[in-house]
Amino acid sequence: MTLSAFIDLLRRDQGLRHRFAQNPRAVLRDFAVELSPHYDVPERLTAAQLERLLADWSASTNDSSPGFNKLDRAPPAPAVLYGPPPGPATPRWLSRWRRLFGRR
Amino acid sequence: MRMPGAAPRHSLYDGDPRKLARWRTSAHAPPGIAVWELTLRCDLGCRHCGSRAGRPRPRELSTAEALDLARALGKLGVKEVALIGGEFYLRDDWDRIAAEVTRCGMLCSVVTGARQLTPARVERARRAGVGKISISIDGLAQTHDQLRGSAGSWRAAIDAARRVAASGIDLSVNSQINRLTMPELPAIADLLVDIGARSWMVILTAAMGRAADAPALMLQPYHLLHLFPLLAAIKRERLDPNGIAFFPGNNVGYFGPLAEALRYGAERGHAWSGCAAGEATLGIEADGSIKGCPSLPSADYVRGNVRDRPLADIAAALAREHDASSVKTSPVETSPVKTSPVETWGFCGRCPFAHRCRGGCTWTSHVLFGRPGNNPLCHFRALRFAAAGIGETLEPIAPAPGQPFDHGRYRIVEAPLGDLLANDPVVARTAASSAFGISAGAPSLWSPDELADALRPGAQ
Numbered sequence A: 001m002t003l004s005a006f007i008d009l010l011r012r013d014q015g016l017r018h019r020f021a022q023n024p025r026a027v028l029r030d031f032a033v034e035l036s037p038h039y040d041v042p043e044r045l046t047a048a049q050l051e052r053l054l055a056d057w058s059a060s061t062n063d064s065s066p067g068f069n070k071l072d073r074a075p076p077a078p079a080v081l082y083g084p085p086p087g088p089a090t091p092r093w094l095s096r097w098r099r100l101f102g103r104r
Numbered sequence B: 001m002r003m004p005g006a007a008p009r010h011s012l013y014d015g016d017p018r019k020l021a022r023w024r025t026s027a028h029a030p031p032g033i034a035v036w037e038l039t040l041r042c043d044l045g046c047r048h049c050g051s052r053a054g055r056p057r058p059r060e061l062s063t064a065e066a067l068d069l070a071r072a073l074g075k076l077g078v079k080e081v082a083l084i085g086g087e088f089y090l091r092d093d094w095d096r097i098a099a100e101v102t103r104c105g106m107l108c109s110v111v112t113g114a115r116q117l118t119p120a121r122v123e124r125a126r127r128a129g130v131g132k133i134s135i136s137i138d139g140l141a142q143t144h145d146q147l148r149g150s151a152g153s154w155r156a157a158i159d160a161a162r163r164v165a166a167s168g169i170d171l172s173v174n175s176q177i178n179r180l181t182m183p184e185l186p187a188i189a190d191l192l193v194d195i196g197a198r199s200w201m202v203i204l205t206a207a208m209g210r211a212a213d214a215p216a217l218m219l220q221p222y223h224l225l226h227l228f229p230l231l232a233a234i235k236r237e238r239l240d241p242n243g244i245a246f247f248p249g250n251n252v253g254y255f256g257p258l259a260e261a262l263r264y265g266a267e268r269g270h271a272w273s274g275c276a277a278g279e280a281t282l283g284i285e286a287d288g289s290i291k292g293c294p295s296l297p298s299a300d301y302v303r304g305n306v307r308d309r310p311l312a313d314i315a316a317a318l319a320r321e322h323d324a325s326s327v328k329t330s331p332v333e334t335s336p337v338k339t340s341p342v343e344t345w346g347f348c349g350r351c352p353f354a355h356r357c358r359g360g361c362t363w364t365s366h367v368l369f370g371r372p373g374n375n376p377l378c379h380f381r382a383l384r385f386a387a388a389g390i391g392e393t394l395e396p397i398a399p400a401p402g403q404p405f406d407h408g409r410y411r412i413v414e415a416p417l418g419d420l421l422a423n424d425p426v427v428a429r430t431a432a433s434s435a436f437g438i439s440a441g442a443p444s445l446w447s448p449d450e451l452a453d454a455l456r457p458g459a460q
Helices: A002-011 A014-022 A024-030 A047-052 A055-062 A066-072 A092-101 B063-076 B092-101 B119-127 B141-148 B153-167 B182-195 B207-212 B223-243 B311-323 B344-349 B362-369 B379-387 B417-422 B425-436 B448-456
Strands: B033-037 B080-084 B108-112 B134-135 B171-175 B199-204 B245-248 B281-283 B287-290 B327-329 B334-339 B390-398 B408-418
Touching: A002 B417, A002 B425, A014 A024, A014 A047, A014 B119, A024 B287, A047 B425, A055 B379, B033 B199, B063 B092, B080 B092, B092 B108, B092 B287, B092 B311, B119 B153, B134 B153, B141 B153, B141 B448, B153 B171, B153 B182, B171 B182, B182 B199, B182 B223, B182 B425, B199 B281, B223 B245, B223 B379, B223 B390, B223 B417, B223 B425, B287 B311, B344 B379, B379 B390, B390 B417, B408 B417
Parallel strands: B033 B080, B033 B281, B080 B108, B108 B134, B134 B171, B171 B199, B199 B245
Antiparallel strands: B281 B287, B327 B334, B390 B408
């Protein structure tokens, strides 16, 4: 069984999840999961490890971080890459003057 | 020529972008960094190499021309010059050029595959005042060696990294992110701590040069759904506690829920603001050709050669080109915003961040579609499609002709996300890496056949 298929199975079978957390090496062997021998599979899995294995990151659109929720608000003024934080905008006449008569 | 006796020390990056040498003090400041390909000659045969490096370019700059160019960069006001290749040390005069960069008041850094970065060369770098050496490490030993096209290259890179760390020069590591390396990123992060790296830059492998010949190597857009949480966990758990600065490359973005967690200086208001080629950066090819960014395809983006025109004139033309922006009112805010001559299209044309993001990395989208402004390799975009149960995939429709900095053509195909994820070995192995960890000393998470398959020309 492929690892992808096994992960899918784990997501759908609560009993298997419990058994896997108790003895992951044996369950992987029982299901003949194709897994690189170079993973450091522990004797027992913590809840956090199981959560990481089964995480569905495609459903994280409800993330509450500020960056994502800016979507429906007016974004701030553009900042300059590697430049200072946004400040008062340069007047257009000054930008034009610098373009025409040098700024360096 | 003055050879400084010791490399300057640079304060450990603390998340404040103003500590970076390439920091620009105002929007009208000259480019902060110039990335200079000293030679196209190379001692590796990297399967992702956009410039197809190996042989030198015809008519590479002479020593005198290169020293003149270093002085011109200093006069222009550039703050950091990053020497790349090919392989920089395959030019015999590389340390004369590095010393001149330093003498002109700029930070000289180098980027190297380090196949032959011997103790003598590290000492020459130190004496020339090189402040930072960034070594390429792409995964575990066998994965790295396959990607770099050279058996033993991983061991050489690790040994060189330890020498650099011991020399007093800042050690940085750069890594390609593609289907082979993504599940191995946690192992690279552990390695960074072990070898004494002070910063880590990651970049998505883009479909240029040799990478364009191996479509099966490159990430699909839906892979970003799993990549970004992995990067955030690595940064939080391995990098930050060890004082290792994290620098996502300019094609690792944009505006998704983890953008602020990953981008340097985000907590201080620093955010992606569109491709800065020609404005904040310059790219120099070994024959003196100048473009706005070193990664851009030469045929479309070279704007002059220092043999024909002064650097300052070419840089001014590039800045004008970048500034050739209209001022208009964005539909989502009332204040005037700068818009780029880059026309966003496709999803990017409808994206609420389009006026600021401008389609992300020009290089990454240009090499996919022949023009910039629509970039499917975006976390925000992948999440938007995922919310509708869709995943975007990139399908090659025309091969690259086989020249340095060339590219083929791709098209976007939408597919049910569940089907894409159900049998995806990259996603499953990444989840396993994140959950279990990788054994110390592991050679690769991929079998030799899998490595070969991913790199076979034309395989998808």
